[in-house]
Amino acid sequence: MTERLSGLYFLRGQARSVPGFAAMSGNRIVVWDENDAPLAEAEMGTVRISSRLANIPRRFRFADGSCFETRDNDAADAFLSGHQNKDGWLHRLERSWRVVLASVVLIGVAGWAAFVFGIPAAAKWAALHTPPDVAEFAGEQTLYTLNSTVLYKTKLTEAEQKRVTRLFAATAKFAQRGPTGYHLVMRNAPALGANAMALPDGTIVMTDALLPLVKNDAELEGVFAHEMAHVDRAHSLQSVYQAAIVPMAIAVVMGDASQIAHVTSVLPGIVVQAAYSRGMEQEADDDAAVTLKKMGSSPVYLAAILERMERKACKGKDCPKDWLGSHPETSARVKRLREEAR
Amino acid sequence: MFEQSRPADAPVLRPFAFHGSGGEYFRIWIVNVALTIVTLGIFSAWAKVRSVRYFYGNTVLDGHSFEYHAVPWRILVGRGIAIVVFAAYSVVVKMGPLYAVAAVVLLFSALPWFVVSSLRFNARNTSYRNLRFNFVGTYGGAFNVYVLWTIAGSISLFGLMPLAARAQRYFHVNNHRFGGKAFETQFSGWSIYKVYLFAFAVMIAAVVAAFALVGAKVVDPSQSRGAVLLIGLVPLILIIVMGAYMRAALYLLVVSNTTLDGHHKFETHIDPWEMTWIIVSNIALTLVTLGIFYPWARVRLTNYILDSTMLFAATSLDTFVSDTQGTQSAIGEEMASFFDIDIGL
Numbered sequence: 001m002t003e004r005l006s007g008l009y010f011l012r013g014q015a016r017s018v019p020g021f022a023a024m025s026g027n028r029i030v031v032w033d034e035n036d037a038p039l040a041e042a043e044m045g046t047v048r049i050s051s052r053l054a055n056i057p058r059r060f061r062f063a064d065g066s067c068f069e070t071r072d073n074d075a076a077d078a079f080l081s082g083h084q085n086k087d088g089w090l091h092r093l094e095r096s097w098r099v100v101l102a103s104v105v106l107i108g109v110a111g112w113a114a115f116v117f118g119i120p121a122a123a124k125w126a127a128l129h130t131p132p133d134v135a136e137f138a139g140e141q142t143l144y145t146l147n148s149t150v151l152y153k154t155k156l157t158e159a160e161q162k163r164v165t166r167l168f169a170a171t172a173k174f175a176q177r178g179p180t181g182y183h184l185v186m187r188n189a190p191a192l193g194a195n196a197m198a199l200p201d202g203t204i205v206m207t208d209a210l211l212p213l214v215k216n217d218a219e220l221e222g223v224f225a226h227e228m229a230h231v232d233r234a235h236s237l238q239s240v241y242q243a244a245i246v247p248m249a250i251a252v253v254m255g256d257a258s259q260i261a262h263v264t265s266v267l268p269g270i271v272v273q274a275a276y277s278r279g280m281e282q283e284a285d286d287d288a289a290v291t292l293k294k295m296g297s298s299p300v301y302l303a304a305i306l307e308r309m310e311r312k313a314c315k316g317k318d319c320p321k322d323w324l325g326s327h328p329e330t331s332a333r334v335k336r337l338r339e340e341a342r
Numbered sequence: 343m344f345e346q347s348r349p350a351d352a353p354v355l356r357p358f359a360f361h362g363s364g365g366e367y368f369r370i371w372i373v374n375v376a377l378t379i380v381t382l383g384i385f386s387a388w389a390k391v392r393s394v395r396y397f398y399g400n401t402v403l404d405g406h407s408f409e410y411h412a413v414p415w416r417i418l419v420g421r422g423i424a425i426v427v428f429a430a431y432s433v434v435v436k437m438g439p440l441y442a443v444a445a446v447v448l449l450f451s452a453l454p455w456f457v458v459s460s461l462r463f464n465a466r467n468t469s470y471r472n473l474r475f476n477f478v479g480t481y482g483g484a485f486n487v488y489v490l491w492t493i494a495g496s497i498s499l500f501g502l503m504p505l506a507a508r509a510q511r512y513f514h515v516n517n518h519r520f521g522g523k524a525f526e527t528q529f530s531g532w533s534i535y536k537v538y539l540f541a542f543a544v545m546i547a548a549v550v551a552a553f554a555l556v557g558a559k560v561v562d563p564s565q566s567r568g569a570v571l572l573i574g575l576v577p578l579i580l581i582i583v584m585g586a587y588m589r590a591a592l593y594l595l596v597v598s599n600t601t602l603d604g605h606h607k608f609e610t611h612i613d614p615w616e617m618t619w620i621i622v623s624n625i626a627l628t629l630v631t632l633g634i635f636y637p638w639a640r641v642r643l644t645n646y647i648l649d650s651t652m653l654f655a656a657t658s659l660d661t662f663v664s665d666t667q668g669t670q671s672a673i674g675e676e677m678a679s680f681f682d683i684d685i686g687l
Contacts, residue, residue, distance in 0.1 A: 010472035013664030056399025067472045094369045103376035110379045
């Protein structure tokens with residue numbers, strides 16, 4: 001059977017083309033012009049034929065640099081059936097709605113698995129394998145930035161400072177890194193309210209406003225045990241790695257570095273980060289429960305101070321579900337801690 | 343017959359057109375992404391070639407489409423090299439201040455090479471009417487515009503940044519060749535300063551407005567979380583909008599001042615604010631649809647840009663011939679670009 005393909009024939013190295021036809025004769029491809037005068041002829045194996053992609057023109061490139069181009073893709077496919085049709089399978093995949101649907105499902109599942117398991121696991125691994133001096137540097141830099149923005153010199157009295165230091169040391173004795181593993185910094189921070197945070201190098205910052213809120217020593221120990229657990233698990237470094245991996249993964253999968261891809265990969269990173277911090281808070285609560293029990297104390301004290309901190313933060317206002325859900329709802333955490341006390 | 347007669351050298355308007363569709367590209371893209379995931383990233387090089395082939399193959403000028411010829415293996419190798427260089431850089435830079443300085447110097451001296459390789463690879467793998475493009479920029483030229491001009495822009499506290507941006511665009515456009523003929527773009531320093539100054543003024547005005555609102559207690563970040571959200575989100579949106587605007591304004595500036603072979607003139611009627619709207623709404627829709635809209639977004643922007651762009655051809659475009667005709671074989675042309683890599687700049 002001799003199919004005739006109509007198209008354009010380009011001489012080598014010239015922008016000018018002539019209308020013509022291509023046909024197969026035995027194992028050879030022959031191109032004629034409209035007056036049936038031969039333009040080119042070559043053995044099939046020496047002609048490079050571009051693979052089908054949607055309906056962009058197909059090109060038959062001859063070894064001498066000349067080229068026959070056709071827009072009639074379906075005829076070209078029929079013409080080539082049984083001959084070289086490299087990458088034709090890709091076109092068949094792209095044409096099948098079933099494959100397209102399966103791809104959507106696969107991407108959804110793979111994306112979900114990567115965000116829920118893959119990325120946190122990779123970030124955790126990297127955080128735990130970061131050299132100590134890098135963690136130290138990161139911690140110093142963070143404290144320096146905080147000091148020059150929201151933290152001011154503590155206004156606690158000497159006696160109060162002594163009490164806090166004593167409780168901190170008592171908790172550290174039973175925490176994973178031991179008495180020398182953590183470093184307490186007390187600061188006045190009106191913008192942060194009653195708060196405590198853990199930095200990568202083992203520094204734990206406590207704000208002045210926390211002290212009037214605690215009703216007894218055990219509650220403050222509970223907060224410290226929670227922050228020490230963040231240090232042990234290198235949670236702050238893990239967050240840094242997660243924030244870096246998410247946009248990178250999206251960019252690779254999206255397949256280009258254009259502006260759309262760039263912006264659309266940064267924003268989900270922020271939202272995803274909030275979800276990850278939920279898991280980390282829970283991990284720190286669980287570890288703190290263990291430490292507190294070892295001390296002869298109980299997780300109920302941590303639960304009590306958490307509840308009070310939340311009430312204080314929402315005082316006078318309708319307390320919305322946390323901002324982007326960045327903290328697990330406190331009631332869920334409190335409930336879990338009370339169960340662990342049993 | 344009479345009414346068709348006109349001087350042979352009168353410029354003829356040749357519009358660009360885009361024949362692709364979002365639905366068609368969606369299927370190509372989604373299969374590309376799935377195969378990239380299944381092959382743990384290896385297929386991304388093949389995915390890139392298919393995407394670029396789709397966009398070039400559907401870009402039509404004077405009845406002829408463009409074609410992309412890159413061999414995926416070479417893109418894969420290029421990406422491998424880029425990953426190794428970047429990983430080595432991130433390790434060495436942490437080994438101490440002296441190593442860090444050495445790593446930065448090395449990276450900056452390698453950067454021009456990456457830029458030139460990438461531009462040459464893409465140019466030589468692009469053809470129109472069976473004629474390949476070429477890029478003739480040198481390492482020295484790239485070092486000048488990407489390293490020296492960037493340093494000048496930074497130490498002048500961004501005062502020279504617009505001129506640095508112009509030097510980079512000159513390097514990019516003026517070193518491209520088609521059929522041995524040069525592209526050339528030229529515009530005044532003031533015209534690019536206007537774009538930068540406008541964007542700068544908008545950002546400053548926004549910062550002043552934010553301070554005024556907080557100062558007048560119209561919004562109080564210490565009172566409501568909504569205000570915190572507002573103060574965090576508005577600058578981000580502003581950066582996206584002004585980034586899109588600058589991209590559109592610079593496209594307009596460069597393309598409407600570009601010629602090929604001195605007498606074929608490019609022209610574009612894009613409206614920078616309309617293009618900004620397309621880019622920004624594309625980003626929003628892509629986010630809201632969890633990425634599904636992305637293929638339509640790309641097609642929509644390409645459609646808008648090409649529909650507004652045209653070429654005033656001084657002579658018939660048939661007259662172009664390859665500059666390498668008679669001296670190099672078709673195979674030779676490809677061998678010349680064997681060591682070029684594409685790093686997706």
